[in-house]
Amino acid sequence: MQRSRTLKLELRALTKKFGTFVADDNIDLVVQPGEIHALLGENGAGKSTLMNMLYGLLEPTSGEILIDDEPVTFDNPKQAIRAGIGMVHQHFMLVPPFTVAENVMLGREYHRYGVLNRKAARQAVMDVSERYGLRVDPDALIKDIPVGVQQRVEIIKALLGDCRLLIMDEPTAVLTPQEITELLDIMRTLAESGTSIIFISHKLKEVKAIADKITVIRRGKVTGDLTPDVSEMELASAMVGRDVSLTVDKGQSTPADSSLEIRDLTVIDERDCRAVDGLDLTVRRGEILGIAGVEGNGQTELARALIGLAGHAADGAKEKMTGSIKFHGREVSRSSPLRRIRLGLGYIPEDRARHGLIKDFTVAENLVLNQIGDEPYSRNGVRNFNAIHELAERSISTFDIRTEGPDKPASSLSGGNQQKLIIAREFSRKLELLVASQPTRGVDVGAIEFIHKRIIEERDAGAGVLLISSELDEILSLSDRVAVMYKGKVVAVVPPDTPREVIGRYMAGAVQEGVDATIPDAVVTLAGGATVGATATDDVAAQISEEPAADAVVEISDHDDPETDPTTNDPAPEDDSKGGDK
Structure with missing residues (x-):
């Protein structure tokens, strides 16, 4: 008997204990066929534990899982997959040196006469890709494709397992605005075909845009079953159990002398590509300088160079950098990370698993x-x-x-x-300079509010802050100035009240007319003057802007502050370039 192509899921009083700690406490949940059901909750609320029980990674302490009204138990993910359940994890389960097709083959090897049938795997990828609009190249190496495409590969892997219920754990956390829009379209297509989706996210706008129903979990208990017509404020309050401010009151900054000076910085990555290309930037004490841009335009390599993880070309490092980096006038381009930390550098890495923790x-x-x-x-x-x-x-x-x-x-x-x-x-x-790269990635609205306040407190205490974020809302709400990066260069420096569509054009590659884009202290004010470059594309802008793109004009002036000529290489006071820890 052929089973239905759709699936109804029901969890009854599902409970998981770790010793005396109750991670999930009598959770009830129903997901109908073709429904997009959002699961909201603060960090540590029990969402991932709940999904790991459903996917066979954890054994419930008590309670039932029912599929199409029949009780089931899963001892491992393979059994869950056979029942029609797929999962796209927050941290992708892909092998970077393998191709898309080879990754899809893992665990479900395509054989012909005892030999791996790569042709069949390629065809399977193309079939699913065409059916659901998941554009991928089956022959591309995972390490060479953007993170948004990597996510499509994970979805294809799940769909090839005859998936009828897809669990998506924080799927938009590392995507660009355009990729997020594409993913939401894919989710709608899947739901229309009858696939049920459990969507775990902290992003309230996305939940309201895509979900049919919303279940809120707090400290292991269901605290609300809601519909997407509730306000973002109501969702936030239900998640954390208190009123949450969704706006940032940053007050007026009082910038002083420079905290960070970058001159002619170039970083050649391990693929021998110019990830950062002759970049100049200045961050002053008592200000937050936000770096806007689509991920993959040199932001990661810039942060690594600042903390000392990108080696100097003269030292024979694989990831080579040249140029000058100064903290408070001290040359640190060849100083170790420890030396920089002891000079007052704080660093929040974008990848907490690889670079933030042991x-x-x-x-x-x-x-x-x-x-x-x-x-x-x-x-x-x-x-x-x-x-x-x-x-x-x-x-x-x-x-x-x-x-x-x-x-x-x-x-x-x-x-x-x-x-x-x-x-x-x-x-x-005590921090003198904070480099914060994706500081609120994967945290709930309550934690975001807290982190934003602490960043502003560091600024007000006199630290310089370089904020790197793929969340344009975060950049605009926190920053005192915004620098836009594109292909390793700063293409614009604008005030945070600049229209989103203008910033979107810069993110897509437009350059401010009438100014050298590598001058970081250019002040851009919205006024009569030179028009924004006509070479801009509206693709990214259309994804970012809530209003139709409009013509904008900019007026540009430069600060009169003297700057070190990057071509002279004059030694700075208390030069650390030959000192410090090696």
């Missing part, structure tokens, strides 16, 4: 990674565990890190709480 270390150990050799956490080479524990307890309370205790491994935390752990570590000491 997951096997405890919460307490991760909180002192950048200070472990300093007093009071270490004395004469011996750790002071009491001081470390006191810092951990204080940080857990202040930053609301949901953990069973400071001695638990960082791997036991949810993704959002791992991000809070990194934020707590960086903000627990």
